[in-house]
Amino acid sequence: MAIEDDVLVVGGGLAGATAALAAAERDVRVRLVSHKQSTLRHASGLIDVLGYPPAGEGPLADPFPALADLPEGHPYERVGAEAVRDALAFFDGIAGDAYAGAHTDANALVPTHGGTVKPTARYPAATAAGLASDDRDALLVGFGTLPDFEAPLAAAHLEAAGVPFDARGVTVRFPGIERDDAKVTRYAHLLDRDEPVETAAGESTARAALAETVRPRLEGESRVGFPAILGDDSADAVRADLADRLGVDVFEIPMGPPSLPGLRLEDLLFDALADAGVRVTTGVPVVDYETGADGAGSSGPARIDRVTVDRNGSEVPHSADQYVLATGGLVGKGVESDRERVSEPVFDCHVPHPGDRYDWFVDDVFGDQPYARFGLPVDRDLRPLDADDALEFANLRAAGAVLGGYDFAAEKSGSGVSLATGYVAGRRAAEGCR
Amino acid sequence: MSDAERPTDDSGDEFEPIEVFPEAGETDLRPGADDCYKCSTCDTECPVAEVDDEFPGPKFQGPEQWRLKRQDDHDIDESVMKCSNCMRCDSACPSDVPLSQMHNTARAEYVEENMSKLSREYWRNRMLANYRRLAPLGAMFPRTANFVTGLSATRWLGEKLLGIAGERELPEFATETFREWWTARGGPRVENPDKRIAYFHGCYSNYNTPEVAKALVRVYEHFGYEIMVPEQDCSGTPMFANGMLEDARRAAETNVRELAAAIDDGADIVASCSSCSMSLRQEYPELFDFEDTETVAANTWDAVEYLRVHEDLEAELEGTAVGEEFDDFAYHAPCHARNQGLDGQAVELLGLIDGVEAHDVGDSCSGISGTYGWKEENYENSMAIGAEMFDHMDDADATAGLTECPTCSMQMEHGTGYEITHTLEVLAAALVGDGADATGANATGARAE
Numbered sequence: 001m002a003i004e005d006d007v008l009v010v011g012g013g014l015a016g017a018t019a020a021l022a023a024a025e026r027d028v029r030v031r032l033v034s035h036k037q038s039t040l041r042h043a044s045g046l047i048d049v050l051g052y053p054p055a056g057e058g059p060l061a062d063p064f065p066a067l068a069d070l071p072e073g074h075p076y077e078r079v080g081a082e083a084v085r086d087a088l089a090f091f092d093g094i095a096g097d098a099y100a101g102a103h104t105d106a107n108a109l110v111p112t113h114g115g116t117v118k119p120t121a122r123y124p125a126a127t128a129a130g131l132a133s134d135d136r137d138a139l140l141v142g143f144g145t146l147p148d149f150e151a152p153l154a155a156a157h158l159e160a161a162g163v164p165f166d167a168r169g170v171t172v173r174f175p176g177i178e179r180d181d182a183k184v185t186r187y188a189h190l191l192d193r194d195e196p197v198e199t200a201a202g203e204s205t206a207r208a209a210l211a212e213t214v215r216p217r218l219e220g221e222s223r224v225g226f227p228a229i230l231g232d233d234s235a236d237a238v239r240a241d242l243a244d245r246l247g248v249d250v251f252e253i254p255m256g257p258p259s260l261p262g263l264r265l266e267d268l269l270f271d272a273l274a275d276a277g278v279r280v281t282t283g284v285p286v287v288d289y290e291t292g293a294d295g296a297g298s299s300g301p302a303r304i305d306r307v308t309v310d311r312n313g314s315e316v317p318h319s320a321d322q323y324v325l326a327t328g329g330l331v332g333k334g335v336e337s338d339r340e341r342v343s344e345p346v347f348d349c350h351v352p353h354p355g356d357r358y359d360w361f362v363d364d365v366f367g368d369q370p371y372a373r374f375g376l377p378v379d380r381d382l383r384p385l386d387a388d389d390a391l392e393f394a395n396l397r398a399a400g401a402v403l404g405g406y407d408f409a410a411e412k413s414g415s416g417v418s419l420a421t422g423y424v425a426g427r428r429a430a431e432g433c434r
Numbered sequence: 435m436s437d438a439e440r441p442t443d444d445s446g447d448e449f450e451p452i453e454v455f456p457e458a459g460e461t462d463l464r465p466g467a468d469d470c471y472k473c474s475t476c477d478t479e480c481p482v483a484e485v486d487d488e489f490p491g492p493k494f495q496g497p498e499q500w501r502l503k504r505q506d507d508h509d510i511d512e513s514v515m516k517c518s519n520c521m522r523c524d525s526a527c528p529s530d531v532p533l534s535q536m537h538n539t540a541r542a543e544y545v546e547e548n549m550s551k552l553s554r555e556y557w558r559n560r561m562l563a564n565y566r567r568l569a570p571l572g573a574m575f576p577r578t579a580n581f582v583t584g585l586s587a588t589r590w591l592g593e594k595l596l597g598i599a600g601e602r603e604l605p606e607f608a609t610e611t612f613r614e615w616w617t618a619r620g621g622p623r624v625e626n627p628d629k630r631i632a633y634f635h636g637c638y639s640n641y642n643t644p645e646v647a648k649a650l651v652r653v654y655e656h657f658g659y660e661i662m663v664p665e666q667d668c669s670g671t672p673m674f675a676n677g678m679l680e681d682a683r684r685a686a687e688t689n690v691r692e693l694a695a696a697i698d699d700g701a702d703i704v705a706s707c708s709s710c711s712m713s714l715r716q717e718y719p720e721l722f723d724f725e726d727t728e729t730v731a732a733n734t735w736d737a738v739e740y741l742r743v744h745e746d747l748e749a750e751l752e753g754t755a756v757g758e759e760f761d762d763f764a765y766h767a768p769c770h771a772r773n774q775g776l777d778g779q780a781v782e783l784l785g786l787i788d789g790v791e792a793h794d795v796g797d798s799c800s801g802i803s804g805t806y807g808w809k810e811e812n813y814e815n816s817m818a819i820g821a822e823m824f825d826h827m828d829d830a831d832a833t834a835g836l837t838e839c840p841t842c843s844m845q846m847e848h849g850t851g852y853e854i855t856h857t858l859e860v861l862a863a864a865l866v867g868d869g870a871d872a873t874g875a876n877a878t879g880a881r882a883e
Contacts, residue, residue: 003742003743033775036525037475037479037525037526037528039528041473041475042475177487178487179488179490181491182483183474183483183484184477185477185478185480185484186483186484186485186487189484193818193821233822257474257475258473258477258478263478270797279778280778281775282777283525283772283773284775309775311715311775311776312712312716312731313732313734314715314735314739316743316775317743331528332528333528
C-alpha cells in the first residue's frame with residue numbers, strides 16, 4: 001500500500017518548504033519529498049520581492065506599488081499583492097530574529113560580493129550592519145585563499161556605485177586555513193567550534209586569531225564586512241564574538257555558490273518543518289504518477305491518485321489528497337529541456353515555448369531572454385494549465401521557480417515568488433483536502 | 435584546457451588525441467563528469483572537507499580528477515583515501531553526477547596502481563575491508579576473542595602494529611551467530627509462497643548483533659512472511675571504501691547469484707543494515723555488470739520500508755506499547771539511509787507506539803563511516819565530524835540511541851556512552867511482545883515449542 005498523507009509537497013527549496021509549512025498550519029498531515037539538495041545552496045539567503053520591474057526602471061525603492069503593474073500570468077499577478085504581504089509576514093514569523101527588514105515596505109540595499117548593491121525586502125541579521133544606506137565607513141576583509149571575494153575590488157565597486165560612505169578593502173590570511181581550495185564549510189567550522197589554530201604569535205583560537213589579524217588593519221572604521229563564512233551552526237555567536245573583540249560592528253557579505261547564508265536558511269526552514277510536524281523524505285525523486293478512477297469518464301480534470309518515489313531502483317508509492325509541485329526551474333531541474341522541447345519531468349505539465357529552439361534565446365546575454373520565463377502557466381489557484389487553458393489536474397498546485405511568466409534573475413524576485421506562491425499553494429492545498 | 439597548448443607546428447611529434455571514451459570494460463563516467471556545473475554543493479555536504487585540511491572535497495575527487503586524467507597521464511591523487519564513502523555528495527548534487535561511483539573507481543585505481551601491497555596501510559585496510567573473513571574466527575571462540583580484543587594491550591598493539599585507533603573498543607562477538615541460531619531453530623516457522631522475503635543480514639547482525647536479525651525474523655513472521663536466509667558474502671561496503679574493488683567483485687558475484695535465485699523463488703530481498711541495502715541497490719549497478727545485478731537492485735528493500743509499503747504498518751503499530759523495555763531514543767539517520775529516502779521513517783513509526791519517541795538528532799554524519807573512523811590517522815577527524823551529532827544526542831530528551839547502521843551505532847555509543855538499539859528491535863517489541871524469545875536462553879525454549 002502507498003505511504004499516505006493529506007498533502008504531498010514535491011521539492012525542498014524555499015517554495016516547497018513554505019508550502020509545507022503553510023499547509024501544516026491546518027489540521028492535515030503533510031509530507032515533503034525532496035530529491036537533491038535544493039538550489040538554496042546557490043542562493044544568497046536574501047529574501048527579495050521585486051528589485052527591478054520587468055518593464056521600466058530600477059532599482060525600485062518600494063516593490064509593492066509595482067506589483068499592480070505586472071503583466072498577466074506573472075506569479076505575483078496570479079496570487080495578488082495581499083498574498084505577497086501575507087507570505088512575508090508568514091516568513092517573518094518563521095525566521096524570527098534571524099532576518100531583518102520587516103519594519104518597512106522599502107527595499108533594503110545590501111552590498112554583494114561583487115561590490116554591487118542588491119535591493120531586497122528581507123536580509124539575514126548577519127548582513128544588517130552592512131547596508132549600503134548606512135553612512136558609516138566600512139572596512140571589507142577578504143582572504144587570499146577565498147578568491148570568490150576580492151575585498152579591494154568590491155570596495156572600489158561600492159564606491160563607484162555611489163554609496164554614502166568610504167569603503168576600503170584588505171586581503172589577509174585566514175588563520176588556520178592551509179589549503180588554497182578549503183571549502184567554505186571549513187572556514188565556518190573553525191569559527192563555529194573556535195578551534196585551536198597556529199599563528200605567528202603562537203597557538204591561539206580561530207576567532208581570537210582572526211580578530212587579531214584584522215585589528216591592525218582598522219583605520220577608524222566602525223564596521224567590518226567579511227565574506228559570508230562566519231560560522232554555520234553558531235553564526236550569531238561568531239559574529240558577536242568578533243564584534244566584541246574588534247570593538248566594531250561586524251557584518252557578512254552574501255556570496256555566490258556554495259553559500260552559507262543559503263545553507264543557514266535551509267536549516268532554519270527544515271527546523272521549522274520538524275517543529276510543525278511535517279514528515280520529510282529526502283534523497284529520492286518522484287518519478288511517476290497515477291490518476292484516479294474518479295477522474296475517468298467525467299469531463300472534469302483528472303485527479304492524481306498517487307506518485308511513485310524511486311528509492312535507488314525500488315518504486316515506493318506515496319498517496320495524498322492534494323499535491324504541490326515545487327521542483328524549481330531550469331537550474332533546479334523542475335523544468336528540463338532537450339533539443340526538441342522544454343518539459344516538466346514529474347507530471348509532464350504543459351510548458352509553453354517556441355517550437356524552434358533558436359527562438360528560446362536572444363544573442364544579447366543580458367538581454368530579455370525568453371528561456372528565463374519558461375515554466376508552468378497556472379490559474380489564480382496556482383493549478384497548472386494545459387495548452388487549452390484547462391486544468392492539468394484537479395488536485396495539483398505549483399509554486400516557486402517551476403512557474404513561468406517571470407524572470408527572477410532580472411527582476412530580483414526569486415525568493416519573493418517562491419514565498420508567495422509556496423504560501424498560497426500550501427494553504428489552498430490544505431483547504432482543499434477532502 | 436587551452437587549445438594554445440596543442441602543438442600546431444610540424445615539429446614531427448605525432449598528434450595524440452586525448453582519450454575521452456573509456457576502454458572496453460571500464461565504466462563510462464563521461465556523462466557524469468559533463469553534468470557537473472561546479473556549483474560545489476557536494477563540497478558543502480562533505481563532512482571530511484569540513485574538518486580535514488588534507489582533503490580537497492568531492493568535486494575534486496570526482497569530476498575534476500576525472501577530467502584531469504583525460505588530459506595527461508596523471509596518477510590518482512592519494513587524497514582519495516581520505517574520502518570516507520559516506521556518499522552524502524551523491525544526494526547533494528543537483529545535477530545527478532554519480533560522485534560516489536567516481537570515487538569508488540578512482541580509489542580502486544589508486545590502490546591498484548599506487549599503493550604498495552607491502553605497506554602497513556594496505557594490509558590494515560585489507561583486513562578492515564575483509565571483516566567478513568576474520569569475523570568467523572572471532573565467532574568460533576567468542577569469549578576468548580572478546581577477552582583478547584578487550585585487553586588494553588591488544589588495543590595498544592592494534593594501533594602500533596596496524597594503525598587501528600586504540601581509542602576504539604572492538605565490537606563484541608555474539609556467543610551464537612544469527613545463522614547458527616537460524617539453523618538450530620530449524621529455519622522458517624512460516625511457509626507462504628505468496629509472501630516471501632530473502633533476508634540479507636550482512637556480517638554485523640550475523641556475528642555481532644544477532645538480536646537485530648532475530649527481531650527481523652519475529653516481525654516478518656508476525657506479518658506472515660516466509661523468510662529465506664540465502665548464502666551470502668559481505669555486501670562490499672567496506673571494500674569499496676578501501677578501494678578493494680576486486681574483493682568486492684567476488685563478494686558481489688556470490689550475492690547477486692544467490693539473491694537472484696531467491697527472487698526466482700518469489701522472494702523480495704530485505705536488509706536490516708542501511709549500508710548493505712545501499713550497496714545492493716546503488717553500488718552494485720554502478721560498479722558491476724553481472725547478470726541480474728539490476729534485478730537484485732530493483733528488488734532490494736530496507737526491512738522497515740518494505741513493511742511500510744507491503745503491509746499497513748502504521749495501523750498495525752497504532753496503540754501498541756513497548757512497556758518498560760524501551761524509553762525515548764535519540765535517533766540518528768545514517769547517511770546511507772538518508773540516500774535511500776529513509777530519513778524520517780523511524781521517527782514517524784515510533785511516534786505511533788505508546789511510551790516511546792524517537793528524537794531526530796539532525797542530518798549530520800556520525801563521522802565513523804564504516805572503516806574510516808577505525809583508522810588511527812582518521813580518529814580525530816572522525817570524532818570532530820561526530821561532535822555535532824554527540825551534541826544533539828546530548829540535547830535530546832533521551833538517554834539511549836537508535837539507528838540502523840552498525841558503525842554509526844558504534845560511534846554513537848563511543849561518543850555518548852548510550853546503549854544503541856536498532857529500529858527493528860523496537861518494532862519487534864511493539865508488535866510481537868517483550869522480546870523474551872529473542873534472547874539466547876529463551877531461543878532454546880522457543881525451539882522446544
